[in-house]
Amino acid sequence: MGNHFSKLGFVLAALGSAIGLGHIWRFPYMTGVSGGGAFVLLFLFLSLSVGAAMFIAEMLLGQSTQKNVIEAFKELDINPKKRWKYAGLLLISGPLILTFYGTILGWVLYYLVSISFNLPNSIQESEQIFNDTLQSIRLQSIGLFSVLFITGWIVSRGIKEGIEKLNLVLMPLLFATFFGLLFYAMSMDSFSKAFHFMFDFKPKDLTSQVFTYSLGQVFFSLSIGLGINITYAAVTDKTQNLLKSTIWVVLSGILISLVAGLMIFTFVFEYGANVSQGTGLIFTSLPVVFGQMGAIGVLVSILFLLALAFAGITSTVALLEPSVMYLTERYQYSRFKVTWGLVALIFVVGVVLIFSLHKDYKDYLTFFEKSLFDWLDFASSTIIMPLGGMATFIFMGWVLKKEKLRLLSAHFLGPKLFATWYFLLKYITPLIVFSIWLSKIY
Numbered sequence: 001m002g003n004h005f006s007k008l009g010f011v012l013a014a015l016g017s018a019i020g021l022g023h024i025w026r027f028p029y030m031t032g033v034s035g036g037g038a039f040v041l042l043f044l045f046l047s048l049s050v051g052a053a054m055f056i057a058e059m060l061l062g063q064s065t066q067k068n069v070i071e072a073f074k075e076l077d078i079n080p081k082k083r084w085k086y087a088g089l090l091l092i093s094g095p096l097i098l099t100f101y102g103t104i105l106g107w108v109l110y111y112l113v114s115i116s117f118n119l120p121n122s123i124q125e126s127e128q129i130f131n132d133t134l135q136s137i138r139l140q141s142i143g144l145f146s147v148l149f150i151t152g153w154i155v156s157r158g159i160k161e162g163i164e165k166l167n168l169v170l171m172p173l174l175f176a177t178f179f180g181l182l183f184y185a186m187s188m189d190s191f192s193k194a195f196h197f198m199f200d201f202k203p204k205d206l207t208s209q210v211f212t213y214s215l216g217q218v219f220f221s222l223s224i225g226l227g228i229n230i231t232y233a234a235v236t237d238k239t240q241n242l243l244k245s246t247i248w249v250v251l252s253g254i255l256i257s258l259v260a261g262l263m264i265f266t267f268v269f270e271y272g273a274n275v276s277q278g279t280g281l282i283f284t285s286l287p288v289v290f291g292q293m294g295a296i297g298v299l300v301s302i303l304f305l306l307a308l309a310f311a312g313i314t315s316t317v318a319l320l321e322p323s324v325m326y327l328t329e330r331y332q333y334s335r336f337k338v339t340w341g342l343v344a345l346i347f348v349v350g351v352v353l354i355f356s357l358h359k360d361y362k363d364y365l366t367f368f369e370k371s372l373f374d375w376l377d378f379a380s381s382t383i384i385m386p387l388g389g390m391a392t393f394i395f396m397g398w399v400l401k402k403e404k405l406r407l408l409s410a411h412f413l414g415p416k417l418f419a420t421w422y423f424l425l426k427y428i429t430p431l432i433v434f435s436i437w438l439s440k441i442y
Helices: 007-018 021-033 037-065 069-076 083-092 094-114 123-134 137-156 159-186 191-199 208-221 228-234 242-270 280-292 295-331 335-357 372-399 402-408 415-441
Strands: none
Touching: 007 159, 007 228, 007 242, 007 295, 021 037, 021 094, 021 208, 021 242, 021 280, 021 295, 037 069, 037 191, 037 208, 037 228, 037 242, 037 372, 037 402, 037 415, 069 083, 069 228, 069 295, 069 372, 083 295, 083 372, 094 137, 094 280, 094 295, 094 335, 094 372, 123 137, 123 280, 137 159, 137 295, 137 335, 159 191, 159 242, 159 295, 191 242, 208 372, 208 415, 228 295, 242 280, 280 295, 295 335, 335 372, 372 415, 402 415
């Protein structure tokens, strides 16, 4: 069992893959641009229904086969030609996402070591720092290299010695840091304003766009459609109660999202920053907010960026592992060689994406008014992840026989719970996901 998770290690690893920049960076800014309460309510509803159903389906696929993503589809496919194995290719897209995700996490590391002790005094100064960062190929390349080196070192050590130990250390630290920052935020006058912004629900705010954003956030927050849940479940015990694991991961993910939102919006309201700034909230607004806090702002900035870095690294590790597992099992290469080979390839592509953000090279790497960086971001979040998620619920809900699913899930789902999960997986999930995906494309 040296290459298998312990029961606690599996839950923390699944939680680590889920609680990344999606929860801490994406959730607050999506809440801000979506008007607050309506987005939060839909996110909670979809996480506990469609999100949980898909999360269980992905984990069950991995646990029941104990195989990598592609072989898992192949083993359960009742078709003699085993064509569903090709669906697994959609779910090992982690290295593609790492090319730009690693760059964003590199910005976090750069901010941690550079501006925490020299915080900007105005939005204009903060925007200039961020723009200078985007225009520095050297700084971004160093940041990307640092992220990929840490990720490669952890993944090359394997499941037990690398990924499990990482999450056993970083997940408790992450929660402790964020709750410490939340308690500090609760002492501020603007905490009640932040609370009302996030939980004041207005029916008129329930637009199709907010619905789309909410489901997209659920995909990000539960790592759905990336093969991570299948891969991690493949190296856990077959007696692991996946329902309990799902409850822990979904509720903990919701909790950290809400904590991050309350904390960030309290800081933003307290110092008059723009709550609907979007992606720039973390890199332009918050540094100014921290700077206005005085001496305590340096400590708050360091703790916040450290927590963001912790969450990001647990996610980069999770993004790389499915491809590493597949290649080592399929071609019998050593984990060390596969890991560092992929890291090198990701770094090369990532540097090309960094060039696409630079003003001197942007025109050569821009297609239909989107930079190569933006195209990969769009392709992964709008096409690859939803298609990967769809492949799983179509396969599990429509290709596999109902009795087969009942047998595979019997150790953690009773008859009533199975009926509820099966109905959500087979009918409700496809209806919601297909309609929202089509609205995003068209």
